[in-house]
Amino acid sequence: MGRIVPDPRRHLGWTWVFAVGFLWLSAVLRVSTANNPSLPATPVGQVSPAGVENPAVGQAAQNPRTPQAAQAGATYVGDADCATCHTKQHDGYVNTAHNRKVDSRTPGAKYSCETCHGPASKHLEDPTEAKFKPKSFKNAKPADINAVCATCHNRGEHALWDNSQHEARNLSCTTCHSVHSAKSATGQLKTELQQDTCATCHRDKIAKLDRSGHMPVREGKMQCSTCHNTHGSTNVKLLRKGDSISELCTSCHAEKRGPFLWEHAPSRDGCVTCHDPHGSSNERMLVAKPPILCQRCHVGTRHPSTIYDAALIGSSPSASVRVFARSCVTCHSAIHGSNHPSGQRFIR
Numbered sequence: 001m002g003r004i005v006p007d008p009r010r011h012l013g014w015t016w017v018f019a020v021g022f023l024w025l026s027a028v029l030r031v032s033t034a035n036n037p038s039l040p041a042t043p044v045g046q047v048s049p050a051g052v053e054n055p056a057v058g059q060a061a062q063n064p065r066t067p068q069a070a071q072a073g074a075t076y077v078g079d080a081d082c083a084t085c086h087t088k089q090h091d092g093y094v095n096t097a098h099n100r101k102v103d104s105r106t107p108g109a110k111y112s113c114e115t116c117h118g119p120a121s122k123h124l125e126d127p128t129e130a131k132f133k134p135k136s137f138k139n140a141k142p143a144d145i146n147a148v149c150a151t152c153h154n155r156g157e158h159a160l161w162d163n164s165q166h167e168a169r170n171l172s173c174t175t176c177h178s179v180h181s182a183k184s185a186t187g188q189l190k191t192e193l194q195q196d197t198c199a200t201c202h203r204d205k206i207a208k209l210d211r212s213g214h215m216p217v218r219e220g221k222m223q224c225s226t227c228h229n230t231h232g233s234t235n236v237k238l239l240r241k242g243d244s245i246s247e248l249c250t251s252c253h254a255e256k257r258g259p260f261l262w263e264h265a266p267s268r269d270g271c272v273t274c275h276d277p278h279g280s281s282n283e284r285m286l287v288a289k290p291p292i293l294c295q296r297c298h299v300g301t302r303h304p305s306t307i308y309d310a311a312l313i314g315s316s317p318s319a320s321v322r323v324f325a326r327s328c329v330t331c332h333s334a335i336h337g338s339n340h341p342s343g344q345r346f347i348r
Contacts, residue, residue: 073121073122074118074119074120074121074122074123074132075119075121076111076114076119076120076121077114077119077120077121077124078111078112078114079112079113079114081120081124082112082113082114082120085127086113088180088181089180090113092178092179092180092181092182093113093179093180096179096182096188097188098179099112105152106152107152113134114134116135116137116148116179117134117135117136118134118135119134120134135148137174140172142170142171142172142175143172145172145173145174146161146167146172146173149173153173157229157231158231158232159232160229160231160232160233160234161231161232162232163232164231164232164233164238165237165238166230166231166232166238167232176189176190176197176230177189177190178190184197193223194223194224194225195209195217195218195223195224198224198230205278208276208278208279208280209278209279210279211279211280211281212280212281213279213280213281213282213283213284213285213286214278214279214280214285215277215278215279226240227239227240227248227277228240235247235248244270245270245271245272245277246267246268246270246271249271249277256271256336256337258336258337259337260336260337260338260339261337261338261339261340261341261343262337262338262339262340262343262344262346263337264335264336264337264346265297266297267335267336267337272287274286274287274293275287289327290327290328290329291327291328294327294328331347331348332345332346332347332348333346333347333348334346334347334348
């Protein structure tokens, strides 16, 4: 009589039965644990007595913006008690946008001072005890300060703050802004004018505004944030619009945008090839005077084929008549690009 070989499909069927049963049992345990608050919390990476990992604890530990736990037993007392001692700070805060109680998004509509500084009942009972003092931002780390501000300011202008140039350089919100002693009419800046705040770091850029050709910032028609979003941007150099410097510039100077039938290479590469966007001592905020500017690229042209030096520009009796009191754009006026069929030389 021949040997009986067992059918492997029978064992495969039982394997599926056990697998489905295990998954069903796990799902039941998860639901029962979530609905039973009496079960103790489980640390991240460990399993509870019911055999289920606590997902909520893991998410809180991984979220860097989870607020720090309040002092044990501390309760909220209201800003009136804070004002009895911290009069100067309260007076600087009470008339600001943070204290608009009609706006449910503001600290004033929630716990006022304690919205950011934490409950103060313990501090009120014993003001001298250091461990009961509310959270202070004076000597706090930039990341801790930003985490508190970002609980509200995380959309719109501030949506791209994380990993932005300013955040990467360890700046905090309080580097530029002051909640209790703001000087500016808008934005709660530490200085009256926005450019004065920017000048604390970007002194070289602000100095260019004093040159003969400049952005109209000092006249009050523009400010730094007209072009830059200081809280973060998808463009280079924190520029507000587009994905390049040229796209930002042409958002106002639309006539220079193109596309052109004949494109001038420097214009295509970027406006800052020829222009200094903050200010210059040359006309049209050019980085150098023409024709010197043009000959930084056009060093082998026919009129003349030599570099325009002092002798040719006009400091000698044999000065070139093509250059004296003129520039390349006298003839090549369509220098940003031309749509004329014969416009390859950008001549007017």
